[in-house]
Structure formats: C-alpha cells, structure tokens
Amino acid sequence: MKLKQVAFAAAMVVVAASASAQTSTFIDNGGVHESVESGGNSFAAGVTTNDKFTFTLAAAVAALNSDVSYVPKGNFGSPSASGTIALYTSANSLVDSYTFAQGLKSFGALASGDYYYLVKATASTAGSYSFGSYITPVPEPETYALMLAGLGAIGFVARRRKV
Numbered sequence: 001m002k003l004k005q006v007a008f009a010a011a012m013v014v015v016a017a018s019a020s021a022q023t024s025t026f027i028d029n030g031g032v033h034e035s036v037e038s039g040g041n042s043f044a045a046g047v048t049t050n051d052k053f054t055f056t057l058a059a060a061v062a063a064l065n066s067d068v069s070y071v072p073k074g075n076f077g078s079p080s081a082s083g084t085i086a087l088y089t090s091a092n093s094l095v096d097s098y099t100f101a102q103g104l105k106s107f108g109a110l111a112s113g114d115y116y117y118l119v120k121a122t123a124s125t126a127g128s129y130s131f132g133s134y135i136t137p138v139p140e141p142e143t144y145a146l147m148l149a150g151l152g153a154i155g156f157v158a159r160r161r162k163v
Contacts, residue, residue: 032058033115035135042073042128043121049083053117053131060111063136067104068119072127081129083121090114100129 033055043049057064070081086097087107098105100121121129 032056033064033133033135035137037133038131040128040130041119043123043126045123045125048120048122049129051119053119053133054114055116055133056114057110057112057135059137060109061135061137062109064107064110065104065134065136066107066117066132068100068129068131069103070100070121070123070127070129072123072125081121081123081127083119083129085131086118086120088116088118090116 031054037055039051039053041049041051064087066085068085081100083100084097085100085105087095089095090113095110095115096105096107117131117133119129119131
C-alpha cells in the first residue's frame, strides 16, 4: 500500500513539473519561422512557467519582432504577471530580452540560423499568456531596382513638365 502512495506522489511531481515547463517548436513549416508564429501557455497562481520556443530562420531578416500579453483566469480585479521573454541563439548566446510590462520588442536584423525564445513568467493569479513572433523580411535586390526605376520615371516626368 505504501508503494502505491509513493508511486502516486512521484507521478504527481512529474505532472506538476511538466505543467510548468514546456518546449515547443514553431512547427507549421518544419520548425522554420514563418512570417507570423504564435504560442502560449497557462499556469497556476504563484507558479513560475519556463517555456522554450525553438525555431529556424531560413534566411536573414531585417527585424524579428515579438509581443506578449497576459490573460487572468476569471475576474480577480487587478491581477498581474511578471516575467521576461529572451531570445537566444542555438549556442545559448543571449540576443536580447524584454519584460511582460514592455509588451513588445523588436530584436533588429538577424542572420539565418537556429534560435529560441525563453519565456519565464509568474502571476499573482492563475491565467495564461499568449506570445507572437513576427518577421520583417530583408528586401530583395529587385525591390530596390524597381524603386529606383520608379523614382527615375517620376524625375523624367517632372523634368518634361518644366520644359
């Protein structure tokens, strides 16, 4: 009988630990970060969540932006959540981080490669957070050529009108 209680207690510890830690991959495209990705998790009051979201940038990006929001469970007046969202390279090198209070961050230009977000959060009441990541692509050379051709055409038309 005592062995069953110990086994049950061990199972509950494993369940509680897995509920507060999650590793997710943005898997819509085999782990490659698409233009918009999202994730999130729910957690109990006072429990710190430690979630990791892995992804690959297939090409260099002009900017990688992310935002986070906390939604309390039920109606508790003014519940709050505190935490950080950090971006790391696959070699565990910190790129930059921001807090839940800031709400959003632009990480600037990044090279292609493997990265992950680490979300650490604690709330005064049970709730959940939602997390989004957005890519601003690097413009292709054809984009610049088209822009210069358009400016040249505008200049040509303006010069003809003066004459």
